[in-house]
Amino acid sequence: MKLLHHIGAYFLMLxxxxxxxxxxxxxxxxxxxxxxxLIIGSIGIVAFLSFFVGGVVSIQTALxxxxxxxxxxxxxFATRQSMILEFAPTFMxxxxxxxxxxxxxxxIGTMRVTEQIDALEVMGINSVNYLVFPKIIAMLLxxxxxxxSMFLGILxxxxxxxxxxxxxxxxxxxxxxLDFRPYHVAYAFIKTLVFAMILATIPSYHxxxxxxxxxxxxxxxxxxxxxxxxxxxxxxxxxxxxxxx
Amino acid sequence: xxxxxxxxxxxxGREVLKGISMTFExxxxxxxxxxxxxxxxxxxxxxxxxxxxxxxTMVFDGKAFGIMEDSERRTLRREMGMVFQGSALFDSxxxxxxxxxxxxxxxxxxxxxxxxxxxxxxxxxxxxxxHNKLPAELSGGMQKRVAIARAVVMKPxxxxxxxPNSGLDPKTAIVIDNLIREITQENNIxxxxxxxxxxxxxEIGDTILFLKDGVKAWEGKKEHIFKTxxxxxxxxxxxxxxxxxxxxxxxx
Numbered sequence: 001m002k003l004l005h006h007i008g009a010y011f012l013m014l015x016x017x018x019x020x021x022x023x024x025x026x027x028x029x030x031x032x033x034x035x036x037x038l039i040i041g042s043i044g045i046v047a048f049l050s051f052f053v054g055g056v057v058s059i060q061t062a063l064x065x066x067x068x069x070x071x072x073x074x075x076x077f078a079t080r081q082s083m084i085l086e087f088a089p090t091f092m093x094x095x096x097x098x099x100x101x102x103x104x105x106x107x108i109g110t111m112r113v114t115e116q117i118d119a120l121e122v123m124g125i126n127s128v129n130y131l132v133f134p135k136i137i138a139m140l141l142x143x144x145x146x147x148x149s150m151f152l153g154i155l156x157x158x159x160x161x162x163x164x165x166x167x168x169x170x171x172x173x174x175x176x177x178l179d180f181r182p183y184h185v186a187y188a189f190i191k192t193l194v195f196a197m198i199l200a201t202i203p204s205y206h207x208x209x210x211x212x213x214x215x216x217x218x219x220x221x222x223x224x225x226x227x228x229x230x231x232x233x234x235x236x237x238x239x240x241x242x243x244x245x
Numbered sequence: 246x247x248x249x250x251x252x253x254x255x256x257x258g259r260e261v262l263k264g265i266s267m268t269f270e271x272x273x274x275x276x277x278x279x280x281x282x283x284x285x286x287x288x289x290x291x292x293x294x295x296x297x298x299x300x301x302t303m304v305f306d307g308k309a310f311g312i313m314e315d316s317e318r319r320t321l322r323r324e325m326g327m328v329f330q331g332s333a334l335f336d337s338x339x340x341x342x343x344x345x346x347x348x349x350x351x352x353x354x355x356x357x358x359x360x361x362x363x364x365x366x367x368x369x370x371x372x373x374x375x376h377n378k379l380p381a382e383l384s385g386g387m388q389k390r391v392a393i394a395r396a397v398v399m400k401p402x403x404x405x406x407x408x409p410n411s412g413l414d415p416k417t418a419i420v421i422d423n424l425i426r427e428i429t430q431e432n433n434i435x436x437x438x439x440x441x442x443x444x445x446x447x448e449i450g451d452t453i454l455f456l457k458d459g460v461k462a463w464e465g466k467k468e469h470i471f472k473t474x475x476x477x478x479x480x481x482x483x484x485x486x487x488x489x490x491x492x493x494x495x496x497x
Contacts, residue, residue: 022350023349023350025349026349026350110336114331114333114336115329115330115331115333116333116334116335116336118295118327118329118333119327119329119333119335121295122293122295122322122325122327122405123322123323123346123347123350123351124319124322124323124351125350125351
């Protein structure tokens with residue numbers, strides 16, 4: 001019953017995001033600020049993680065190829081497929097649920113605790129639109145970050161393969177070109193856009209409707225991370241069923 | 246002027262406000278006093294439209310809130326200023342930006358007009374040197390003054406203050422109280438202040454509404470507060486040794 005209440009309140013909040021919009025000039029500034037905080041601020045950690053995970057994926061693949069019948073280009077192929085299909089769009093978004101999600105929950109939650117949201121409401125401003133809409137728009141740029149993740153993941157795999165001597169450069173490059181389907185990239189970007197919406201709105205919901213003081217802000221950020229991750233994993237399953245089968 | 250008639254409000258079946266009737270006069274500082282949990286904040290939130298009343302009527306200068314269209318309610322909201330208990334200043338904005346914020350969001354003024362209007366009220370609250378400071382760099386009293394400046398920059402018809410001097414030392418509290426009263430008189434605003442501070446009551450209480458357990462237990466002016474036989478208000482006013490001593494001296 002409580003879950004149903006939260007789901008209902010979440011969708012009512014989403015409705016409020018798109019009505020009574022904030023002044024265009026103010027909104028533009030908020031969107032640029034959120035692009036800085038949520039997107040540009042995430043590129044560093046995404047680049048670092050992607051490069052090393054790409055390397056680990058290629059090493060693991062190479063070490064598990066025992067049969068001489070399996071071509072060496074499989075290392076490049078497997079690295080490309082895992083980075084494009086799952087690691088970059090799904091697992092990066094789960095990592096971002098921790099970074100971006102907790103930032104959103106704690107910043108909105110702190111505004112709730114310190115009555116800043118009440119102040120917006122008293123001024124006759126739609127606080128949900130003011131706070132959540134710019135985050136949704138900023139997060140629409142998430143595919144760019146995921147693009148960086150895909151590229152650096154494959155680059156990390158290439159570097160690890162050459163450095164470890166698991167395969168030749170030609171084999172790896174042949175592998176990443178083998179049976180390449182652009183639709184897989186489109187699938188990854190479609191997933192990313194859905195996850196971006198989840199990443200912007202679920203943490204916002206937990207921050208906006210939180211009750212209590214500073215301690216509860218921390219708790220709300222944790223709960224938001226858990227729910228964002230759970231929803232991303234479940235939605236990932238359905239999107240994969242819909243788009244790849 | 247705000248006229249309340251028979252206001253009631255419940256949360257989860259528990260009646261928090263029971264039949265409150267009161268008139269808050271224009272150009273006066275109207276105080277709502279009472280112990281914690283007496284319903285002061287709920288009544289203030291009802292006046293602001295943040296809580297919906299269950300029964301009764303609220304009339305703002307002849308216009309009944311209950312029958313207003315959404316657009317009329319939005320217009321009314323824009324005629325209200327609010328000073329929150331914790332000031333509720335926007336952390337990421339400096340003093341000038343905080344004061345300019347309502348104009349940025351709601352007015353059609355250009356940048357220089359907004360700046361001039363903001364500087365005027367900042368000067369009025371004696372914070373001219375604090376323009377570029379962030380809220381975290383200000384003392385509690387200065388934060389309150391910024392909050393007052395932000396609340397009055399749009400020239401509201403109604404000003405609401407939730408415990409404006411809580412957490413302040415007595416001297417600063419009096420400065421804040423007097424500032425609110427001066428601004429109320431200068432601009433002929435209907436000001437409603439939530440307080441449980443007897444100093445404020447004696448300093449600026451033009452009209453006083455005393456709430457006890459959600460019921461109006463007493464109504465009057467500060468001059469009458471020492472003369473009343475009302476047990477509830479006497480229990481509240483004379484709960485401290487200081488006030489008991491004041492009563493002894495007053496009676497002598």
